[in-house]
Amino acid sequence: MDRVSEAKYPVINKEIFNQRGETMVENKQMPFEEKFKMVLNYHDGLDDEVLPLIKAKLGDQKVIEIKRIWREEIKPTPHNATSEENYNIAFNNWLTNWGTAYRFILENMGEEGLNKFKELAVAFIKSTIPLPAVQMMKIMRKIIPGASFKMTAKNIAYQTQVFTPFSVSELTSKKLVIDIPQCKVLDHPNGENFCKLGCQEISTIPLRDLFQINFVMNRHGKSCSGVCTPLS
Numbered sequence: 001m002d003r004v005s006e007a008k009y010p011v012i013n014k015e016i017f018n019q020r021g022e023t024m025v026e027n028k029q030m031p032f033e034e035k036f037k038m039v040l041n042y043h044d045g046l047d048d049e050v051l052p053l054i055k056a057k058l059g060d061q062k063v064i065e066i067k068r069i070w071r072e073e074i075k076p077t078p079h080n081a082t083s084e085e086n087y088n089i090a091f092n093n094w095l096t097n098w099g100t101a102y103r104f105i106l107e108n109m110g111e112e113g114l115n116k117f118k119e120l121a122v123a124f125i126k127s128t129i130p131l132p133a134v135q136m137m138k139i140m141r142k143i144i145p146g147a148s149f150k151m152t153a154k155n156i157a158y159q160t161q162v163f164t165p166f167s168v169s170e171l172t173s174k175k176l177v178i179d180i181p182q183c184k185v186l187d188h189p190n191g192e193n194f195c196k197l198g199c200q201e202i203s204t205i206p207l208r209d210l211f212q213i214n215f216v217m218n219r220h221g222k223s224c225s226g227v228c229t230p231l232s
Contacts, residue, residue: 025168028154030161032083036090038162041128043094046070049120050101057109066104070097092188099190102197118197122205134210141212146173149230152211156228163199166226176228186222195219 055063073096077089105113140148153176157168164184170177185191185199200217207213212231217224 025171027157027168030158032087035162036083036087038159039087039090039094042162043090043097045121045124045128046094046097046101048124049117050105053105053113053116053120054108057113062108066101069100069104073097073100091184095185095188095190095194098194098198099188102190102193114197118202121198121202125202125206126210129206129210137211145230149173149213152213153228156207156213156215160226174230176226178226180224180226182222183224 050066051063054066074093075089077086081089101117102114105117109116137148137152140151150171150173153171157171157176157178160166160178164180166178166180168177169179183191183195185194188194195217200219204215204217207215207228208231213228214231215226215228217226
């Protein structure tokens with residue numbers, strides 16, 4: 001990562017203090033190659049979340065229309081791009097297409113359409129989580145609930161890095177706190193809508209339904225803190 005990126009999106013890896021001098025929890029960092037693959041998977045998921053809904057409610061011509069708009073919005077990746085550049089371009093392409101889908105659905109189907117979009121997005125995320133992992137954590141919650149929560153919380157802290165850099169200020173058997181000084185999502189033109197629907201609503205539902213975890217995002221401008229706690 002270049003120095004400009006480091007200044008804008010500080011990443012805590014093996015450091016034990018954040019910019020305010022507060023002690024932080026070491027958090028395993030996700031490589032850009034993995035972030036890139038995850039973003040591509042989320043981007044592919046738009047087809048499952050959006051196209052069946054548009055076809056069912058608006059017909060084939062509207063499907064053709066939004067697919068054309070999506071294609072025109074995509075920015076190609078240079079063949080010699082670094083893994084970080086691949087990730088950043090894919091991230092921007094994904095949020096651009098996501099924002100187009102949001103507006104297209106809202107304009108043509110209203111709030112009812114957005115609610116259905118939300119349902120399909122939740123279903124897609126759940127489909128990406130292996131059933132054996134869900135079953136194993138369910139058993140662990142009954143036997144060793146604290147260890148079960150902490151294991152899941154570590155995974156949340158790892159997987160969430162695909163959206164933005166952050167630091168972990170607390171990780172215990174009953175609480176995870178992540179601190180986002182400047183959210184990468186909110187630097188995108190479609191960030192506001194994604195924050196409200198994607199981060200604050202859609203992403204929290206699979207955690208609640210599958211892992212019995214409550215995830216609350218507390219936003220302050222372009223900074224944010226996320227708090228995970230067990231439901232019981």
